[in-house]
Amino acid sequence: MVSPDSPQKQVRFLTLSGHKKLLTPQPRLTTEFFSVLDAQMIPTGCIPEACTPVGAAKYGRPIGLDEKIKVDLIVIGSVAVDPASGARLGKVHDTQLVDDIPVEKLQVHDMPADIVCTPTQVIFTNTTIPKPQGIYWEKLSSEKLGQIRVLRELKARIEQETGTNLPLQCKRDGR
Numbered sequence: 161m162v163s164p165d166s167p168q169k170q171v172r173f174l175t176l177s178g179h180k181k182l183l184t185p186q187p188r189l190t191t192e193f194f195s196v197l198d199a200q201m202i203p204t205g206c207i208p209e210a211c212t213p214v215g216a217a218k219y220g221r222p223i224g225l226d227e228k229i230k231v232d233l234i235v236i237g238s239v240a241v242d243p244a245s246g247a248r249l250g251k252v253h254d255t256q257l258v259d260d261i262p263v264e265k266l267q268v269h270d271m272p273a274d275i276v277c278t279p280t281q282v283i284f285t286n287t288t289i290p291k292p293q294g295i296y297w298e299k300l301s302s303e304k305l306g307q308i309r310v311l312r313e314l315k316a317r318i319e320q321e322t323g324t325n326l327p328l329q330c331k332r333d334g335r
Contacts, residue, residue, distance in 0.1 A: 268296055
């Protein structure tokens with residue numbers, strides 16, 4: 161799985177050029193969940209186009225929540241990464257490696273980095289920070305849920321199957 165962000169375009173290109181299947185999130189997750197691109201189904205010479213968001217929509221096959229996919233590797237961008245602990249902030253370049261991301265400030269939904277790749281180096285972090293174990297509904301606002309159709313569908317499905325309401329984040333001002 162490779163994020164659709166511009167800095168990961170070369171990773172998407174190398175994945176498809178290596179005749180591997182590429183899983184990439186649908187833009188803003190507003191339609192389906194992911195798109196699967198298979199290099200064998202992309203016309204010769206069109207791989208560069210397929211690596212763009214428009215090309216992923218053109219050449220990819222949308223998949224929803226019910227499709228079972230085995231993911232071998234997840235590639236995501238970052239603003240900063242602590243190569244010693246694997247702690248990461250958001251969407252890394254060599255100048256974005258820092259040694260002072262306070263691990264104690266990370267939240268349960270924050271994803272640590274196992275491997276950091278910059279233009280000049282590959283760093284194995286040997287992180288001990290736990291990885292998220294699912295969707296933390298209590299951390300999700302109703303506004304964010306309203307923006308992401310696939311999360312609304314998943315929440316409704318879980319609630320229907322379990323007969324329970326999944327709590328969302330309460331607004332800080334009490335409303």
